[in-house]
Amino acid sequence: xxxxxxxxxxxxxxxxxxxxxxxxxxxxxxxxxxxxxxxxxxxxxxxxxxxxxxxxxxxxxxxxxxxxxxxxxxxxxxxxxxxxxxxxxxxxxxxxxxxxxxxxxxxxxxxxxxxxxxxxxxxxxxxxxxxxxxxxxxxxxxxxxxxxxxxxxxxxxxxxxxxxxxxxxxxxxxxxxxxxxxxxxxxxxxxxxxxxxxxxxxxxxxxxxxxxxxxxxxxxxxxxxxxxxxxxxxxxxxxxxxxxxxxxxxxxxxxxxxxxxxxxxxxxxxxxxxxxxxxxxxxxxxxxxxxxxxxxxxxxxxxxxxxxxxxxxxxxxxxxxxxxxxxxxxxxxxxxxxxxxxxxxxxxx
Amino acid sequence: xxxxxxxxxxxxxxxxxxxxxxxxxxxxxxxxxxxxxxxxxxxxxxxxxxxxxxxxxxxxxxxxxxxxxxxxxxxxxxxxxxxxxxxxxxxxxxxxxxxxxxxxxxxxxxxxxxxxxxxxxxxxxxxxxxxxxxxxxxxxxxxxxxxxxxxxxxxxxxxxxxxxxxxxxxxxxxxxxxxxxxxxxxxxxxxxxxxxxxxxxxxxxxxxxxxxxxxxxxxxxxxxxxxxxxxxxxxxxxxxxxxxxxxxxxxxxxxxxxxxxxxxxxxxxxxxxxxxxxxxxxxxxxxxxxxxxxxxxxxxxxxxxxxxxxxxxxxxxxxxxxxxxxxxxxxxxxxxxxxxxxxxxxxxxxxxx
Numbered sequence: 179x180x181x182x183x184x185x186x187x188x189x190x191x192x193x194x195x196x197x198x199x200x201x202x203x204x205x206x207x208x209x210x211x212x213x214x215x216x217x218x219x220x221x222x223x224x225x226x227x228x229x230x231x232x233x234x235x236x237x238x239x240x241x242x243x244x245x246x247x248x249x250x251x252x253x254x255x256x257x258x259x260x261x262x263x264x265x266x267x268x269x270x271x272x273x274x275x276x277x278x279x280x281x282x283x284x285x286x287x288x289x290x291x292x293x294x295x296x297x298x299x300x301x302x303x304x305x306x307x308x309x310x311x312x313x314x315x316x317x318x319x320x321x322x323x324x325x326x327x328x329x330x331x332x333x334x335x336x337x338x339x340x341x342x343x344x345x346x347x348x349x350x351x352x353x354x355x356x357x358x359x360x361x362x363x364x365x366x367x368x369x370x371x372x373x374x375x376x377x378x379x380x381x382x383x384x385x386x387x388x389x390x391x392x393x394x395x396x397x398x399x400x401x402x403x404x405x406x407x408x409x410x411x412x413x414x415x416x417x418x419x420x421x422x423x424x425x426x427x428x429x430x431x432x433x434x435x436x437x438x439x440x441x442x443x444x445x446x447x448x449x450x451x452x453x454x455x456x457x458x459x460x461x462x463x464x465x466x467x468x469x470x471x472x473x474x475x476x477x478x479x480x481x482x483x484x485x486x487x488x489x490x491x492x493x494x495x496x497x498x499x500x501x502x503x504x505x506x507x508x509x510x511x512x513x514x515x516x517x518x519x520x521x522x523x524x525x526x527x
Numbered sequence: 528x529x530x531x532x533x534x535x536x537x538x539x540x541x542x543x544x545x546x547x548x549x550x551x552x553x554x555x556x557x558x559x560x561x562x563x564x565x566x567x568x569x570x571x572x573x574x575x576x577x578x579x580x581x582x583x584x585x586x587x588x589x590x591x592x593x594x595x596x597x598x599x600x601x602x603x604x605x606x607x608x609x610x611x612x613x614x615x616x617x618x619x620x621x622x623x624x625x626x627x628x629x630x631x632x633x634x635x636x637x638x639x640x641x642x643x644x645x646x647x648x649x650x651x652x653x654x655x656x657x658x659x660x661x662x663x664x665x666x667x668x669x670x671x672x673x674x675x676x677x678x679x680x681x682x683x684x685x686x687x688x689x690x691x692x693x694x695x696x697x698x699x700x701x702x703x704x705x706x707x708x709x710x711x712x713x714x715x716x717x718x719x720x721x722x723x724x725x726x727x728x729x730x731x732x733x734x735x736x737x738x739x740x741x742x743x744x745x746x747x748x749x750x751x752x753x754x755x756x757x758x759x760x761x762x763x764x765x766x767x768x769x770x771x772x773x774x775x776x777x778x779x780x781x782x783x784x785x786x787x788x789x790x791x792x793x794x795x796x797x798x799x800x801x802x803x804x805x806x807x808x809x810x811x812x813x814x815x816x817x818x819x820x821x822x823x824x825x826x827x828x829x830x831x832x833x834x835x836x837x838x839x840x841x842x843x844x845x846x847x848x849x850x851x852x853x854x855x856x857x858x859x860x861x862x863x864x865x866x867x868x869x870x871x872x873x874x875x876x877x878x879x880x
Binding site: 235340342363365432439442448486496 | 574615618626641704734
């Protein structure tokens with residue numbers, strides 16, 4: 179079988195397998211799989227409202243995916259995207275509601291604050307890794323919990339003991355009446371443009387700058403990089419900080435777009451953890467992350483419609499969506515199977 | 528290579544979807560027509576889910592009862608619920624139900640405040656009732672509140688009367704006004720019944736972390752408290768676990784739990800004859816939901832109003848203790864209840880008042 183045919187067949191088969199197994203799960207639990215998939219489809223594309231919501235859902239996934247991918251590319255495993263995102267969310271929400279400035283200053287300031295807060299939260303594990311060789315996985319995991327509780331306490335302080343902060347001022351909001359009107363009051367906001375810029379930025383930084391080259395080199399081999407005269411410690415910290423800044427901006431999407439404030443969190447948001455899957459689906463390439471985020475966001479938003487339209491319980495929906503993602507991610511298995519199959523046929527000839 | 532792979536992956540999802548969509552288009556239009564003559568009700572849960580053994584479940588029970596009385600069926604044009612598994616889904620779910628033409632939509636829990644406020648502005652035709660939170664100045668939103676502090680006062684009286692060690696406990700969910708009401712009432716009631724009572728108060732800072740709840744319960748029981756009241760949602764399940772474990776090890780152990788929101792008697796079962804639940808502080812969300820649904824059905828939707836359910840209208844109360852408390856305590860609780868209804872006792876609304 180030609181290489182080209184395999185490349186086309188692999189994703190096709192993975193998707194079909196995912197859909198078929200998902201359909202079996204639905205059928206076994208007593209629901210109509212066709213209704214289920216129609217509902218999933220409608221939840222993504224039915225009209226301008228659902229499409230607006232789908233794009234809204236995709237936006238923070240792009241950032242959390244980029245954050246994880248960036249760290250991976252530089253040899254670090256940042257599981258703390260969740261926490262960095264929450265800190266960014268909080269910072270943007272605070273800047274958005276505390277100051278009154280013209281939009282041209284206020285909005286960038288709020289975004290910067292979010293990036294800085296995320297970066298600061300990621301600086302801690304970066305610093306500990308560089309100076310004391312503390313493994314970043316442990317520190318970043320624990321800082322997720324710390325972030326939730328710190329954020330909850332600060333929300334209490336900012337709002338004078340309330341459950342949530344005030345809405346951000348119009349001047350800091352990413353939302354626009356124009357977008358709302360166009361999409362029948364979906365929560366679509368301009369953040370998607372910021373996210374696309376971030377994708378290009380990460381590509382440029384990693385592939386076209388000396389700094390990016392150094393960061394990647396340190397990720398590949400610390401000792402060799404040091405021998406080549408690079409400052410390894412500085413690069414580790416910098417890699418974490420940039421990763422954290424992406425995560426923080428993801429939080430800003432929630433603070434300035436989706437919610438326009440922050441409420442006390444009962445549990446992790448999940449966006450940061452899903453970011454790990456998004457990054458791996460996208461093979462840690464910026465444009466791959468974009469596609470991974472689109473897939474994740476679309477399935478997530480479409481899945482919301484399944485209980486409503488097809489009466490399938492949320493739990494089954496989660497299983498079906500997880501199966502689809504699982505099969506797409508496991509394209510490698512199908513590739514191996516296809517190659518074996520191809521070889522056998524050759525031998526028979 | 529990877530990029531192309533995902534491009535294809537997405538393209539084929541979309542393609543598969545459009546084929547499927549083409550197959551199933553016909554049915555929907557029929558479903559929607561039936562919703563015009565009957566009154567339909569739906570609810571969206573907060574992240575607790577519809578079987579949270581608390582608010583969401585109670586609301587759903589009220590709606591189901593309303594549906595049964597009016598001969599409605601689950602689904603479009605009848606009654607239905609949507610679960611939210613993340614905060615970002617509140618608005619989506621609300622809009623979803625509005626688009627399905629439900630006449631009245633219940634939003635359960637204070638976490639939905641912003642979602643309700645936002646959607647209410649955009650959809651002036653929708654009628655939304657929010658439970659346990661006030662969304663002021665919206666003509667199409669009714670706010671339903673419960674004076675939990677009054678029922679908690681009664682729980683405090685019962686706990687102080689029944690305590691043998693002279694020390695009782697309170698486990699809160701997250702610090703804030705809502706749980707503050709429980710705490711304030713409980714403390715006031717206990718102090719009124721026994722001025723020397725010692726009350727141990729701690730917050731789990733979570734409504735979901737049962738392990739944290741159990742840890743706090745363990746510490747409180749170890750330090751001599753014998754009755755613990757929780758207002759901590761699922762985190763409170765840890766309290767039940769701890770109390771039941773103690774009771775299993777030692778059937779004579781003097782450990783009791785006061786449940787919250789609904790009668791949690793079933794949660795406290797150790798075996799057929801033993802139960803650790805003393806009583807439960809009830810918020811009759813089901814009663815309220817049904818009542819508001821009935822009002823709306825008759826065209827009297829209390830939009831823009833704040834409706835408070837207290838002891839007087841039986842919107843809150845104590846669950847049947849099933850013989851777990853003495854006659855004296857029952858009498859004391861009844862006495863306090865009457866006094867609160869008559870206005871002789873004013874129950875503080877927040878701690879420290």
